[in-house]
Amino acid sequence: MSNALELKNLTKHYTGFTLDNLSLTLPEGCVMGLIGENGAGKSTTIKALLGLVRSDSGEIQVLGEPISDVSTQMREHLGVVLDECTFPENLSLLQIGKMMQYCYQSWQPQRFSHYTKLFSLPEKKPVKAFSRGMKMKLSIAVALSHDSRLLILDEATSGLDPLVRDEILDVFLEFMQDEHHSILISSHILSDLEKICDYIACIHGGKLVFCEEKDKLLEQYQMIKCTKAQLEKIDPRQIVGVREHAFGIEALAKKCVVPADILAEPATIEEIMVYTIKEAKR
Amino acid sequence: MKGLLLKDLLNLKQQARVYLLVVLIWMALGLLNRDTAFIGGVTMILAPMLPVAAVAYDERAKWEGFAVTMPVTRRQLVLSKYILCFLGVILGALFLSLFGFVVKTPADELAILVAVFSGLGLVICAVSLPIVFQLGTEKGRLVILAVVLVPTMLSTLLSRVQLPELSESVWQWASRLAPLFVAALVWLSIEISCQIYRRKEF
Numbered sequence: 001m002s003n004a005l006e007l008k009n010l011t012k013h014y015t016g017f018t019l020d021n022l023s024l025t026l027p028e029g030c031v032m033g034l035i036g037e038n039g040a041g042k043s044t045t046i047k048a049l050l051g052l053v054r055s056d057s058g059e060i061q062v063l064g065e066p067i068s069d070v071s072t073q074m075r076e077h078l079g080v081v082l083d084e085c086t087f088p089e090n091l092s093l094l095q096i097g098k099m100m101q102y103c104y105q106s107w108q109p110q111r112f113s114h115y116t117k118l119f120s121l122p123e124k125k126p127v128k129a130f131s132r133g134m135k136m137k138l139s140i141a142v143a144l145s146h147d148s149r150l151l152i153l154d155e156a157t158s159g160l161d162p163l164v165r166d167e168i169l170d171v172f173l174e175f176m177q178d179e180h181h182s183i184l185i186s187s188h189i190l191s192d193l194e195k196i197c198d199y200i201a202c203i204h205g206g207k208l209v210f211c212e213e214k215d216k217l218l219e220q221y222q223m224i225k226c227t228k229a230q231l232e233k234i235d236p237r238q239i240v241g242v243r244e245h246a247f248g249i250e251a252l253a254k255k256c257v258v259p260a261d262i263l264a265e266p267a268t269i270e271e272i273m274v275y276t277i278k279e280a281k282r
Numbered sequence: 283m284k285g286l287l288l289k290d291l292l293n294l295k296q297q298a299r300v301y302l303l304v305v306l307i308w309m310a311l312g313l314l315n316r317d318t319a320f321i322g323g324v325t326m327i328l329a330p331m332l333p334v335a336a337v338a339y340d341e342r343a344k345w346e347g348f349a350v351t352m353p354v355t356r357r358q359l360v361l362s363k364y365i366l367c368f369l370g371v372i373l374g375a376l377f378l379s380l381f382g383f384v385v386k387t388p389a390d391e392l393a394i395l396v397a398v399f400s401g402l403g404l405v406i407c408a409v410s411l412p413i414v415f416q417l418g419t420e421k422g423r424l425v426i427l428a429v430v431l432v433p434t435m436l437s438t439l440l441s442r443v444q445l446p447e448l449s450e451s452v453w454q455w456a457s458r459l460a461p462l463f464v465a466a467l468v469w470l471s472i473e474i475s476c477q478i479y480r481r482k483e484f
Contacts, residue, residue, distance in 0.1 A: 050351050052484040072353040086348035088293045088339060095292050102285030103352050127343075
């Protein structure tokens with residue numbers, strides 16, 4: 001199985017921020033979620049692997065080609081949604097479709113009109129009259145209407161209501177029916193990522209905190225609810241992070257046997273991220 | 283390339299109407315004193331305004347960041363703006379010719395005016411586009427204004443100074459070399475813009 005994306009020791013310096021030695025691999029046929037706080041380096045990572053910013057060092061391979069000389073042919077297979085809508089504001093949907101037909105050799109007008117109807121986007125309104133949600137949907141429709149094999153989505157579902165997000169996640173899952181298709185998606189809505197991702201990569205302060213298969217990640221951790229005294233009975237090496245509040249303690253711990261009087265529940269991706277990053281901050 | 287041009291033309295459609303109105307008002311004013319050279323100014327202004335406005339729209343929509351991920355090269359993105367510039371010059375030349383025809387400017391005089399103003403339009407484009415690609419339209423516009431103002435002021439100053447009369451042969455040489463000079467300048471400008479754009483981050 002080949003890799004859709006490969007980042008090796010990616011480094012990029014800005015004043016006040018460094019993306020530090022980041023390495024990630026997204027195998028073909030998989031969905032990877034990129035998580036982290038605002039300013040953690042998610043967008044910079046995405047920009048670097050799209051060639052929008054030049055890295056200071058490191059190697060980036062997209063669909064098997066180094067990013068520095070990805071051919072225009074290969075870009076036919078790259079579907080991109082950036083965190084802000086990027087379409088000319090005076091153009092309508094029909095005009096954008098026409099323009100894209102000239103830009104992408106593999107453009108499929110029927111597919112574009114299928115998605116725009118599915119997302120109930122108005123055909124003749126100019127883009128500037130679109131709401132944020134509509135703009136996001138338009139970007140997604142464009143990304144899916146050519147021969148995309150790899151979708152790179154930066155905050156593609158933010159600003160959308162839960163129903164539409166669910167609809168879009170279904171569209172992504174449908175896209176993943178082809179085993180050669182892959183998705184890299186960054187988002188703050190971790191419940192969305194939990195639904196569709198195979199891998200989760202967490203970045204904090206420009207560094208990779210973890211990159212793991214989602215199921216393994218969920219298997220590894222548990223949430224513990226107990227008192228301070230009960231917590232002391234647990235091996236401290238198993239505890240990742242602790243939060244104290246008036247009624248007791250909540251802690252993220254590695255999966256281990258805990259005394260019967262302690263309440264242990266499966267952890268969510270959100271809890272794993274929050275506790276791990278808080279710990280990394282200390 | 284076709285797609286990029288189509289996008290710019292559709293995007294500029296609304297603004298083009300305003301341009302057209304301005305040109306028509308200018309032409310009406312020009313009709314009063316039958317001054318064809320005055321209308322020549324329109325050519326000079328119109329040419330760089332189209333691509334600069336197109337870049338401004340691209341910046342506002344953050345289009346360029348997406349465009350470089352599409353199957354088009356960065357060179358094509360730059361060239362599309364120059365083609366827009368040539369379109370502007372051609373349009374300006376057409377308006378100028380039409381006006382000259384209406385006010386019955388002698389054909390040889392009109393031909394010189396069209397050539398001179400189209401050349402000037404191209405020179406302004408050649409100078410302004412690399413600036414806009416480097417600095418963006420917001421800062422770039424100010425620099426372009428300075429770039430256009432300085433030669434205008436210099437020529438006004440020079441016109442007050444008595445210069446030695448140029449001989450006929452010098453004029454002939456100048457008129458032959460001018461097109462070559464403009465072509466070389468445009469070529470150089472394109473290469474510089476491509477270099478700037480190659481290094482650009484979004």
